[in-house]
Amino acid sequence: MKRKLILAALIFLCFILQTTLFKMSSFLIVSPNLLLIISCAIGFMQGKKEGIMAGFFAGIITDLTYGRLFGRYALIYLLIGWFCGRYANIYFDEDLKVPLALISGSDLVFNLYVYLTGFLFRGRLDIGFYLKNIMLPEMIWTFLVGIVLYRILYVINHDLVEKEKEGRQSLWIRE
Amino acid sequence: MKKKLHFSIRSRHLLAVMVILCIGLMLLSFSSEKAAKPLRSGAGVVVIPFQKGVNRIGTWFSEQFAGFQSVKALSEENAELRAQVDDLTAKNSELAQMQGELNRLEALYKLDQEYPEYNKVAAEVISKDPGNWYSTFVINKGSEDGIKKDMNVLAQGGLIGIVTETGGHWATVRAIIDDTSAISAMASITSETCIVEGSLTSMNNGKIRFQGLRDPDGQVVEGASIVTSNISENYVSGLLIGYVSDISLDSNNLTKSGTLIPAADFRALREVLIITDLKQTRENED
Numbered sequence: 001m002k003r004k005l006i007l008a009a010l011i012f013l014c015f016i017l018q019t020t021l022f023k024m025s026s027f028l029i030v031s032p033n034l035l036l037i038i039s040c041a042i043g044f045m046q047g048k049k050e051g052i053m054a055g056f057f058a059g060i061i062t063d064l065t066y067g068r069l070f071g072r073y074a075l076i077y078l079l080i081g082w083f084c085g086r087y088a089n090i091y092f093d094e095d096l097k098v099p100l101a102l103i104s105g106s107d108l109v110f111n112l113y114v115y116l117t118g119f120l121f122r123g124r125l126d127i128g129f130y131l132k133n134i135m136l137p138e139m140i141w142t143f144l145v146g147i148v149l150y151r152i153l154y155v156i157n158h159d160l161v162e163k164e165k166e167g168r169q170s171l172w173i174r175e
Numbered sequence: 176m177k178k179k180l181h182f183s184i185r186s187r188h189l190l191a192v193m194v195i196l197c198i199g200l201m202l203l204s205f206s207s208e209k210a211a212k213p214l215r216s217g218a219g220v221v222v223i224p225f226q227k228g229v230n231r232i233g234t235w236f237s238e239q240f241a242g243f244q245s246v247k248a249l250s251e252e253n254a255e256l257r258a259q260v261d262d263l264t265a266k267n268s269e270l271a272q273m274q275g276e277l278n279r280l281e282a283l284y285k286l287d288q289e290y291p292e293y294n295k296v297a298a299e300v301i302s303k304d305p306g307n308w309y310s311t312f313v314i315n316k317g318s319e320d321g322i323k324k325d326m327n328v329l330a331q332g333g334l335i336g337i338v339t340e341t342g343g344h345w346a347t348v349r350a351i352i353d354d355t356s357a358i359s360a361m362a363s364i365t366s367e368t369c370i371v372e373g374s375l376t377s378m379n380n381g382k383i384r385f386q387g388l389r390d391p392d393g394q395v396v397e398g399a400s401i402v403t404s405n406i407s408e409n410y411v412s413g414l415l416i417g418y419v420s421d422i423s424l425d426s427n428n429l430t431k432s433g434t435l436i437p438a439a440d441f442r443a444l445r446e447v448l449i450i451t452d453l454k455q456t457r458e459n460e461d
Contacts, residue, residue: 015305016222019313020230023303030307048186052193059197064218066304066311066347068355071200078193085186114308119354119375129376134307 003160007042007050008057010156014038015061030134032141034149035062036110039081040103041153048085055081068118076113080106093158096150103146104139111135219317219342226302227315234445238275242268282331283446293411295329295448296320301345310350310373312336314447317344322449325409329448333415333438334358334403338449346449351416352378352441359407360416362388362395368404369432371416377434381441382420386432395422401435411454 014034022031035058043051058081059074067073084102091098115130124130242264287295298316316322318341326338328348336356340347349356356373369388377384385401399419405412415438422433 012225016225016229018305019302020226021233023305033306035305049184049189052186052189056193056197061218061222062305063200064215065222065313066306066309068309069201070204070214071197074200075194075197078190078197082186082190111308114306118308122355124354124375126376133379134375138307 003164004053006156006160007054010153011035011038011054011058012061015058019065030137030141032145033107033110033138034145035059035077036080036107037103037142037146037149038153039077040084040106041099041150041157043081043084044087044099044102045091045154045157046085047088048082051081051083051085051088052078053081055079072117076110080110096147099150100143100146103150104143107139107142108135111138215340216342219345223301223313223315223342223345226313230301238272239268242271279331279446283448286329286331286448290329290414290450293450293452295450296322297446297448298322298346299446300444308354308375310353310378310441311339312348312350312444313345314348314449315344316449317341317346319343321451322346323451323453325453327403327410327414327450329414329450330439330441330444330446332440333417334410335437335439335441335444335447337409348447350441351439352383352437354378358410358416359404360385360401361404362390362419363400363402364394365390365392367395368406369401369430371401371435380434382434382436383417384432384434385419386425386430388422388431389429390422390431395419395431397421400438407454409454411450411452414450 014037018031018034022034039051039055039058042054055077056074059071059077062073062077063070084099084106087098087102111130111134115124115127115135119130120127283297296316298314298320300312301315303312304310314328322338322341324338324341327334328336328338334351336348336350336353338346339349350373351358351371352373354373354375358371359368360371361368367389369385371383371385373383388395397419401416401419403410403412403414403416417435417437417439420434420436422431424431
């Protein structure tokens with residue numbers, strides 16, 4: 001329970017940062033997607049169910065504040081969380097390649113989804129432009145920020161899991 | 176693995192349930208805009224104070240950083256007076272910060288004077304859309320401050336957007352450069368109307384598109400100003416949108432289209448003015 005609350009607080013923090021500090025400069029400069037990194041990381045480190053819930057939570061805050069169609073972001077984030085959770089069985093300590101590949105790939109899928117649901121049907125057909133000016137820059141940004149953020153999340157997750165294990169082994173404070 | 180004693184759900188089922196939930200929410204909010212309203216207001220109450228706080232810290236940092244750069248130049252010149260310089264620059268950066276604020280507020284005041292016929296309220300920008308696809312932002316005034324949906328928003332130079340949603344002390348504003356924005360506008364010389372559309376493709380060059388402008392005498396040239404039209408449903412008339420950057424005849428030989436440079440500065444978006452007079456339409460006439 002405690003672990004879930006901490007993770008929820010982390011997602012919330014990412015959302016706050018993503019809408020304020022990372023957006024300080026301008027609309028014209030592409031910013032990284034922290035919510036995607038954290039949904040991916042939680043799915044990868046803890047499994048499908050956690051990924052789904054983390055993604056859903058990340059998406060629902062976006063929907064509640066900035067969404068145009070309620071549930072639109074929740075759906076894609078939870079699918080991404082679930083997808084990354086499928087790779088939880090190959091989660092090894094200290095490995096960065098797989099999670100970063102998952103994060104970058106998911107970011108591209110996420111933006112394609114936003115494009116398909118929000119732009120294509122309004123007749124904005126120039127996908128090459130959007131790919132070059134939004135999707136790829138965001139992917140690179142998310143990748144770079146992901147290197148740092150995933151590390152931090154990894155340490156936090158490690159601590160949480162260790163604490164939970166200790167708690168379980170002790171007879172007195174068993175859940 | 177721990178053997179769970181309580182009821183446990185399989186991930187496949189959880190996925191199905193959550194996906195159906197999301198699609199259900201989408202259909203619900205698609206069918207009626209009001210359905211999600213109470214939830215959104217609730218979220219606003221929780222999220223907004225955090226965003227306000229973090230944003231203030233960010234502003235403070237960026238202003239400190241701006242001051243720091245001037246410190247650097249000075250200390251290189253006057254190494255022997257470093258102690259004095261340090262003392263002075265502390266004051267200096269404080270003053271620079273105040274001066275910057277003064278300039279911004281003066282510009283806002285000037286803007287207020289430009290449109291004396293409308294009542295306005297000033298507000299601060301507190302957060303922006305988390306993605307890179309839409310240009311919407313949230314301001315720190317809401318329904319309790321008298322802000323209503325469809326009120327027009329000005330920033331340094333001209334029209335910047337329109338209020339799309341309000342909560343207690345926050346309101347969402349859609350910028351005119353947003354891809355889903357379309358405004359009925361007119362050329363101020365000829366009063367011929369056109370449509371000004373935000374678009375991601377042209378926004379990249381800092382421009383927005385306009386189309387459907389009738390201009391048989393070729394009076395609308397580069398640099399001509401485009402303002403909101405008197406027949407617009409949501410925008411009050413005569414607000415400066417921008418200046419024509421290029422214009423060309425459409426293939427129908429009747430209308431012209433092109434791009435314009437928005438008059439408002441979208442880069443340093445910090446304070447905005449909201450026009451509290453709504454456009455008079457048949458529906459909202461009392």
